[in-house]
Amino acid sequence: MTQVNALEHWVDTPEGKLFAQDVKPQNAQGVPIILLHDSLGCVALWRDFPKQLAAVTRQRVIAYDRLGFGRSDAHPGRLRRGFVEAEAEQGFAALLRQLEIDDFIVFGHSVGGGMAVGCAAxxxxxxxxxxxxxxxxxxxxxxxxxxxxxDQQFAAPGQLQRLTRYHGDKAEWVLRAWVDTWLDDAFADWNLDALLAQVQCPLLSLHGDQDEFGSPAHPRRFTALAAGPSVMRLLPGCGHVPHREQTEVVLAEVQRFLG
Incomplete structure (x- = not known):
């Protein structure tokens, strides 16, 4: 497998510093792939996936902790409707500026996928x-x-410590930012339809047919509404975290798509 090297960066934003991991394979080719994590995620929770992705694509892979997550600074308030769309002009834009990135590929998991749509648009x-x-x-x-x-599972004794391991004293904020935002009545009619209509680049939508947080209606909607060419892959027997549950399948699908 291609040898890769990992660097660390601290990205300045008006509200605090963001932590980023920058994986560079030897003889890197193409443009960087930028990873956006899920609602409870961070760089560390991608585990070895960034290195595996860099090795098989021979492309630079950058993952960063959004404000309030992982090793990045604490978020100053609560998340509100519009936070998914806003990431493209906040942390993501700051990363592009500081690392002097021009063209890129964006890869998002769960809510990070919604943010990736915003970045592409x-x-x-x-x-x-x-x-x-x-x-x-x-x-x-x-x-x-x-x-x-x-939310009920995390209410059990000791369960919040699972998040503390990755987010430190920000763990309670991370959990509430996920649960309270999505369950808020003001968020009930939120969707990405308008942004999808602005996405001109090729789109690959991966989705497990056993995903406990979303039915196949989501990848169907992504591929139906995106303005550019799109491919949907429904992964049999897979839940909400395909890059962990079916790593080799995901890597193969990405290779095929980018090839």
Whole structure:
């Protein structure tokens, strides 16, 4: 497998510093792939996937902790409707500026997939491809059901420590930012339809047919509404985290799509 080297960066934003991991394979080719994590995620929770992705694509892979997550600074307030779309002009834009990135490919998991749609739409002149995994295109009953169940699980003694391991004293904020935002009545009719209509680059939508946070209605909506060419892959027997549950399948699909 191609040898890769990892660097660390601290990205300045008006609200605090963001942590980023920059994986560079030897003899890197093409444009960087930028990873956007899920609602409870961070760089560390991608585990070895960035290195595996860099090795098989021979492209630079950059993952960063959004404000409030992982090793990045704390978020100054609560998340509000519009936070998914806003990331493209906030942390993501700051990363592009500081690392002097021009063209890119964006890869987002879960809510990070929704943010990736925003990045592809708003930075359309520079986005060469969009890859989304287990992403939500709208607020679905199954998504809310999964969030309520997870909230109950985290209420059990010791469960919040699972998040503390990755987010430190920001763990409670991370959980509430996910649960309270999605369950808020003001978020009930949220969707990505308008942004999808602005996505001109090729789109790959990966989704597990056993995803506990979203039905196949999401990848169907992504591929139906995106303005550019799109491919949908429904992964049999897979849940909400395909890059962990079916790593080799995801890597092969990405290779095929980018090839």
């Amino acid at each position: 708003i930075h359309g002149k520079h986005c060469r491809a969009l890859i989304i995994e287990s992403a939500q295109a709208f607020v679905e009953g199954l998504t809310l059901q999964g969030i309520r169940a997870a």
